[in-house]
Amino acid sequence: MTDQIIKIKPPTKIELCLIELLKHGAHGLIELEALAAYGETSLHSTVSTLANSKGLIFKREKQRHNNRRGGAVYFTRYSLLNDGEITKAKSLLNTYQAKRGFKVAA
Secondary structure: OOOOOOOOOOOOHHHHHHHHHHHHHHHOEOHHHHHHHHOOOOHHHHHHHHHHOOOOOEEEEEEEEEOOOOOEEEEEEEEEOOHHHHHHHHHHHHHHHHHOOOOOOO
8 A cells, every 4th residue: 555645835925924814813013923923024025915916805003112222113904894804804715725725624
């Protein structure tokens, strides 16, 4: 009997972003959190792709962050707008995962 090994490609940056957005829910995600979670350094660009190319709608809120020297910097906190957008994001994530051979749970 021959065992077949099926190699599954690693998740794309967009998949990782969708996973984190879904995990964080209404709280949303800022670039520092995305960096810590999956190494994202341009969250604004990934969100732009999801909005402009994939049709997802986001809520955007400015958030103040104090740097190590006490200065203020501002990040945008991104979250999916509502339950309909969450459903669309889940469907998009399932599509990406299926394309790379990942078995999607129902």
